Amino acid sequence: MTDLAPVLQFKGVTKSFVNGSAAVPVLRGVDLSMDAGETVALTGESGSGKSTLLHIAGGLDTADEGTVHVAGHDLGPLSDSARAEVRRKDVAVVFQQFNLIPSLTVSDNIAFQARLAGRVDQDLIKRLSQRLGLTDHLGKYPETLSGGQQQRVAIARAIAARPKLLLADEPTGNLDEVTAAEVLDQLLQLVEETGAGLLLVTHSRAIAARMKRQLNLRQGRLA
Ligand SMILES: Nc1ncnc2c1ncn2[C@@H]1O[C@H](COP(=O)(O)OP(=O)(O)O)[C@@H](O)[C@H]1O
Ligand SMILES: [Mg+2]
Numbered sequence: 413m414t415d416l417a418p419v420l421q422f423k424g425v426t427k428s429f430v431n432g433s434a435a436v437p438v439l440r441g442v443d444l445s446m447d448a449g450e451t452v453a454l455t456g457e458s459g460s461g462k463s464t465l466l467h468i469a470g471g472l473d474t475a476d477e478g479t480v481h482v483a484g485h486d487l488g489p490l491s492d493s494a495r496a497e498v499r500r501k502d503v504a505v506v507f508q509q510f511n512l513i514p515s516l517t518v519s520d521n522i523a524f525q526a527r528l529a530g531r532v533d534q535d536l537i538k539r540l541s542q543r544l545g546l547t548d549h550l551g552k553y554p555e556t557l558s559g560g561q562q563q564r565v566a567i568a569r570a571i572a573a574r575p576k577l578l579l580a581d582e583p584t585g586n587l588d589e590v591t592a593a594e595v596l597d598q599l600l601q602l603v604e605e606t607g608a609g610l611l612l613v614t615h616s617r618a619i620a621a622r623m624k625r626q627l628n629l630r631q632g633r634l635a
Contacts, residue, residue, distance in 0.1 A: 440632030456629030
């Protein structure tokens with residue numbers, strides 16, 4: 413549980429899904445170790461298991477075999493509620509579809525995970541809002557914002573929770589090229605400043621090249 417432990421570690425992780433009567437293997441022995449502050453790109457063809465790997469890393473799904481450590485916690489033996497606590501306190505996820513809560517204002521969306529994690533830092537929220545150009549939108553509802561603004565809210569929400577591990581699944585996949593580049597720059601700056609580890613799924617070679625390390629998922633294994 414020390415800060416020296418890898419922020420994310422997979423050893424021999426396997427995962428299959430049942431399709432009819434057959435078990436279809438998706439992950440066939442994934443090994444991965446990420447240090448705090450490291451940025452890693454995860455690429456692979458559609459259906460290769462990238463989102464599955466991310467869900468297991470985030471404690472949203474479980475491995476069939478192998479071990480998964482997040483921020484020093486071995487997720488395997490944890491109860492569902494203990495795993496949910498690791499997910500709330502140590503991990504944040506940014507999705508392609510933003511996944512904001514429509515009934516909450518921008519301000520409450522940004523504070524949402526920090527509240528769940530039990531560490532709301534109003535100064536940090538204010539700084540993030542300024543940095544991401546959201547100050548004039550804090551009282552609005554997500555549906556009134558552009559896609560780029562909504563994704564900035566999702567990034568602010570993730571960073572405001574001070575996660576040790578940030579998982580991002582095609583975070584700029586729904587944005588136009590110029591906005592995507594701006595949002596990626598902001599995300600990378602914030603990740604660097606906070607020292608969170610970032611595992612980012614992307615189809616884009618250019619985006620993958622911005623990460624410190626590039627991994628490709630193929631036939632259920634990382635290379
Ligand atoms: N909950 C699920 N139930 C059944 N099959 C699933 C489930 N989630 C993913 N799969 C299957 O696992 C494979 C990998 O999916 P996914 O991880 O979403 O790939 P990627 O994100 O690389 O496109 C696909 O064949 C998909 O259909
Ligand atoms: Mg996917």
